[in-house]
Amino acid sequence: MPNNTLLFILLVIIFSSCEKSVDVSIPQESNKPVLNLLMNKDSILMARVTLSGRINQMHPMPEITNAVVNLYENGAFKEKLTPYQFATRTFYRGTTLPQSGSTYRVTAAVPGYPEVAGSDVIPDTVAVGEMRLTVAQISSWDTRATISVQLHDDPAVQNYYRIRLFTVNEWVDANGNGGRQKIQQYFQAEEAELNIFNDKIRPDFFTTDALFNGRSPRFTFKANTDGRFKKLVIEITSLTYNSYNYLNSTAMAAEKNEDGLSEKVIVFNNIENGLGIIGGVAQRDYELTR
Structure with a gap:
């Protein structure tokens, strides 16, 4: 038998005999x-x-x-x-x-x-500046809404923000009772002053003031909307470190955890002896009319 073949057989026997079973402890997150x-x-x-x-x-x-x-x-x-x-x-x-x-x-x-x-x-309400809404009619059913929002950032503290968009449907039924419905919109986010553009469609926009501390940045959002809407609500929320990390990680988990090729996102948690979130927010709606 050739020496090389004999050596290969001996190595296989040695390594197979050294096999060892190792139990890995995996943290149990259920029933907390x-x-x-x-x-x-x-x-x-x-x-x-x-x-x-x-x-x-x-x-x-x-x-x-x-x-x-x-x-x-x-x-x-x-x-x-x-x-x-x-x-x-x-x-x-x-x-x-x-x-x-x-x-x-x-x-x-x-x-x-x-x-x-x-x-x-509990944070304070965000100080806002000028807001503008322009609408381009694409068809009788579709429009392209462009929303411009200016924030005034407080330089004395680290600030965290979330912005969401809603169209508003209002009606009066046969009995004269009025109704109102807010419909959340997906949109693209652009920040002209910082030369940042993200063409990903999203239901919410998160940012910190790391790149504009103490300044008054202007954000631009673009959304394809129902051509019949008359009013649009801009929801601007001031967040704390805890609520920002929880809401942002929750949004990222919803986006990525269903994708088998993406790295899994762990949702932020600040609860002692358990799971979840206690977070402070200051939310305010601003209504714009076409």
């Missing part, structure tokens, strides 16, 4: 309490408490209907949130209207689990 609450300035608090698990249409997240949820303002106990049923879901509702500059901590005691908690500060 999940506490979610985005606290909007001057708005009623509505928290959700569930157990974690894999989301699917047949088996929604298990509801926790007997949690004890407490709210603290600047370190002092404020109130106990009350269970509230809405559309087959359980929420925990408060009466406190969060104020900008205040810090709120929320705790949730779920039977059989360690208490979970999270906290955040």
Whole structure:
């Protein structure tokens, strides 16, 4: 037998005999309490408490209907949130209207689990400048809307922003009752002053002031819309570090986690002993008419 062949056989025997089984511990993220609450300035608090698990249409997240949820303002106990049923879901509702500059901590005691908690500060409303809406009619059914928005950034703090667009449908029924519906729009984002253009169609736009701290940048958004709309709402939200990272990572996860070729996105979490988010926001709508 040739020496090379003999050597190959010996190497195969040696390496196969050295095979060893290794158990890798994988963290278990199921059956953990999940506490979610985005606290909007001057708005009623509505928290959700569930157990974690894999989301699917047949088996929604298990509801926790007997949690004890407490709210603290600047370190002092404020109130106990009350269970509230809405559309087959359980929420925990408060009466406190969060104020900008205040810090709120929320705790949730779920039977059989360690208490979970999270906290955040409430930001102030974004200072805005000029807004413009121009509409180009493509057909009787389609239009191309261009929206220009100017923000005035506070140089004293790190700022985080989210912008969304909605067309508005309004009507009056046969009984004289009026109705109003906001329809979220997908759009392209362009920032002329920074020479940044992104032709990706998206339902929301996130940015920090890292590139324009203390300045007044102007953003331009373009959307193909229903040609019959008369009003458009620009929703501008000031975010904290926590709410920005949660909402941005949630949007990225929805976009990329269904793509088998994309790196998976882990959603931001700031809950002690559990999962979820306690985040502060200051949201305001601005209405533009054609």
